[in-house]
Amino acid sequence: MNFLQSPLVRQPRLLGRKIVSRLGLSRGDVRVPVPAVAAVAYPAHWARALRAWIQTVPLASAPHPFHRVFGQEFDEALLLKLCREGPRRGEDGLTGDIKLVWDYSRGQPLFTNAAAGPEHLEFCAAFLHRWMEANADTNGPAWTCAMEVAIRATNWIFADVLFGGELGRQLGASEWAGWLWRDGWLVWQRLEARLVSSNHYLANLLGLFLIGAIFPEDVHSRRWHRFARSEFPRALLAQTRSDGGLGEASLRYHAFVTEMALLFRLAQGAPFPPAAEVRLRDMCRIVADFRDATGDVFALGDDDSGRVLAVDFAAPVGRADGLLRLAAA
Numbered sequence: 182m183n184f185l186q187s188p189l190v191r192q193p194r195l196l197g198r199k200i201v202s203r204l205g206l207s208r209g210d211v212r213v214p215v216p217a218v219a220a221v222a223y224p225a226h227w228a229r230a231l232r233a234w235i236q237t238v239p240l241a242s243a244p245h246p247f248h249r250v251f252g253q254e255f256d257e258a259l260l261l262k263l264c265r266e267g268p269r270r271g272e273d274g275l276t277g278d279i280k281l282v283w284d285y286s287r288g289q290p291l292f293t294n295a296a297a298g299p300e301h302l303e304f305c306a307a308f309l310h311r312w313m314e315a316n317a318d319t320n321g322p323a324w325t326c327a328m329e330v331a332i333r334a335t336n337w338i339f340a341d342v343l344f345g346g347e348l349g350r351q352l353g354a355s356e357w358a359g360w361l362w363r364d365g366w367l368v369w370q371r372l373e374a375r376l377v378s379s380n381h382y383l384a385n386l387l388g389l390f391l392i393g394a395i396f397p398e399d400v401h402s403r404r405w406h407r408f409a410r411s412e413f414p415r416a417l418l419a420q421t422r423s424d425g426g427l428g429e430a431s432l433r434y435h436a437f438v439t440e441m442a443l444l445f446r447l448a449q450g451a452p453f454p455p456a457a458e459v460r461l462r463d464m465c466r467i468v469a470d471f472r473d474a475t476g477d478v479f480a481l482g483d484d485d486s487g488r489v490l491a492v493d494f495a496a497p498v499g500r501a502d503g504l505l506r507l508a509a510a
Contacts, residue, residue, distance in 0.1 A: 186419040188374040188382065188412065213319050216362035218402075220354045221395040226450045227342045234447070234510035235296040235343075238496050238503055243297035244304045245290040245495045250281060251486060260285045261315040267322040279322060280485070286323040287332050288312065289491035291340035295348070296492075302344055306351040309337075313352075313360070319367060327371040328381040331388025332489055334364040335444065338391050339490065358396070365392035365405050378420060380427075380434055380487065383441050386413045387489070391448055413445055414457035425463025431482025432471055436500055439464045440489045443507045465508045468501050476502035 248257040259276070263269070264286060268277045275281040288308065294301040316323045324330060338361065341348040349357035368388050373381040386409040393406025420428050420438070427435040442461050452458045471478045476499020493500040 188378055188416060188419075191412065191415060213363050213366055216359040216366075218355075218358045218362045218396050218399050221338075221341075221346075221349060221358050221361065222397060223338075223342050223346070224394055224448070224450065227339070227448060228345070230447045230450070230510070231296075231339060231342060234507045235492070237506045237510060238296075238492055238498060240293055240297050240492075240496050243294050243495075244301050245293045245297070247285070247288065247290050247308045250285045251275065255281075255285075257311070261311060264312070264315040264323050265318075265321065279325070282322045283326060283329045284486075286312065286316065286329065287491075288336050288340075289488065289494065291336050291348075292343070292490045293492060293495035295340040295343035299344060299347070302347055302351065305340065305344075305348060309348070309352060319363060324367060326381070327368045327373050327388075328384040330364050330371075331368050331384045334361055334368075334388045334392055335489055337361065337364075338395065361392055362396060362399070362402070365389060365396075365402060368392075369401075369405055377428075378416065379429060380438050380441070383413065383416055383420065383438055384489070386416060387441050387445050390445060394448065410449070413442075414453045417442055417453075417457050418460055421460055421464065425460055425465075425467050427464075429482070431484065432467075432478040433480060433482065433484035434487065435464065436468055436478050436504060437487040437489070439468055440504055440507070443504065444489060447507070447510075465505065468504050472499070472501040472505075475499045 246254075248255050248260060250260070253275070260281070263276065263282050268279050268282065271277070291305050291308070294305050318324075323333075337348075341357075352360075365388070368385050372385050373379075375382065389405040390409035390413065393402045393404075393409060396402035417438075422428060427438050429435075429438075439461075442464065446453060446461065453461060468478060471481075473479050477493070478501050488494070488500070492503045496503065498506075
């Protein structure tokens with residue numbers, strides 16, 4: 182049953198890729214081609230839709246710091262060193278855990294600072310300059326997980342949308358486009374399609390859809406966009422139960438995936454196919470029904486603090502409250 186519901190059946194090309202990988206015929210490191218794109222083109226409705234949502238969320242005073250990860254303050258020089266070199270071998274705690282590099286590299290304050298106003302543009306651009314310099318090697322620690330690349334790209338793109346494209350212009354239009362195109366290419370190469378796929382695969386699809394949408398003239402990007410648009414609603418149905426609950430049996434992961442689905446739906450600007458549209462509404466109902474006194478969902482099942490845009494980290498409202506405002510918008 183798992184095999185019949187897996188993307189390896191829905192997408193035979195992915196099955197072929199999996200066989201090649203299992204036979205050891207694919208390389209672990211990847212040489213990224215030179216991007217054939219010079220600028221991004223954001224769909225017009227993205228800014229309106231994002232603002233309609235974020236205006237309903239009372240953000241804390243900005244700027245929101247980039248060196249605060251997992252609720253702790255870190256020396257940013259250390260975080261950038263970990264990005265270059267990877268976790269510290271033999272160390273206990275977060276400095277020995279790749280997740281510290283990954284969560285810092287998501288750059289989630291980019292979006293909340295952009296939502297707080299254009300006066301935070303320079304602060305965000307300076308962070309990106311630092312991060313790009315430390316992470317130029319696309320086989321480095323920040324690039325090993327396709328989900329992380331996709332979430333990072335989502336934050337970069339939606340922050341630039343709220344900044345009216347000024348963030349990308351600060352970095353240089355062609356360089357900005359090149360980084361985002363490389364994100365899409367690497368997610369596509371390292372797609373996390375499994376026999377039983379997890380939230381990672383849905384995050385991959387969200388990233389591919391967004392990146393594919395902003396390069397409409399590029400042949401690779403059009404393929405990513407078509408694939409993600411077709412595959413996301415089917416993957417959503419396969420990875421959730423008939424009542425809307427996530428198959429991973431965790432309320433916190435359920436909220437994480439609900440955020441992905443709502444952002445995909447927002448970016449698409451149109452309903453999912455009927456069965457997936459109903460399923461998404463049921464997913465939102467579970468978020469509402471299991472909301473606790475802090476405005477988050479109850480801590481039932483596994484939790485790794487997963488967020489896409491992490492709005493609740495910079496607001497006095499909980500994650501569930503933020504998601505329900507996104508659903509309403």
